[in-house]
Amino acid sequence: MAAFEITREDGxxxxxxxxxxxxxxxxxxxxxxxxxxxxxxxxxxxDGLRGSGAGLALAERMVADMRAEGKGVIALCPFVKAQARKHPEWADVIE
Structure with a gap:
C-alpha cells in the first residue's frame, strides 16, 4: 500500500x-x-484512487486517532463496517 498523507479537520x-x-x-x-x-x-x-488502498489508509488513520484519544466509533459507513469485520484487532475502537 502506498504511503498517503492524511490530514484531519476537526470541528x-x-x-x-x-x-x-x-x-x-x-x-x-x-x-x-x-x-x-x-x-x-x-x-x-x-475513481482515480480506487484500488490504491486510500480507503483502508483513511480507516487505519481513524482507528489510530480514536484509539489515541480513547474514543469509540459507531460505524454507519458500509466501507468501515466491512473493514472492521476484516480487522478484528479494531474491536477495541469500533463497536
Whole structure:
C-alpha cells in the first residue's frame, strides 16, 4: 500500500479525514456523539484512487486517532463496517 498523507479537520460537531494523492481527494466523515464517541458516516474515494488502498489508509488513520484519544466509533459507513469485520484487532475502537 502506498504511503498517503492524511490530514484531519476537526470541528465542534464533527469533521473528516482527508487524503490527497495525484490530484485526487478521498475523505472519511464523522459526527460527534458526546465526548466519548464518533459516528463515521461516509467514506468517499474517487475513481482515480480506487484500488490504491486510500480507503483502508483513511480507516487505519481513524482507528489510530480514536484509539489515541480513547474514543469509540459507531460505524454507519458500509466501507468501515466491512473493514472492521476484516480487522478484528479494531474491536477495541469500533463497536
Amino acid at each position: 465542534e460537531s464533527g469533521g473528516r479525514w482527508l487524503l490527497k494523492s495525484d490530484g485526487h481527494e478521498a475523505e472519511m466523515t464523522y459526527s460527534r456523539l458526546g465526548d466519548s464517541k464518533i459516528i463515521v458516516d461516509h467514506t468517499g474515494v474517487p
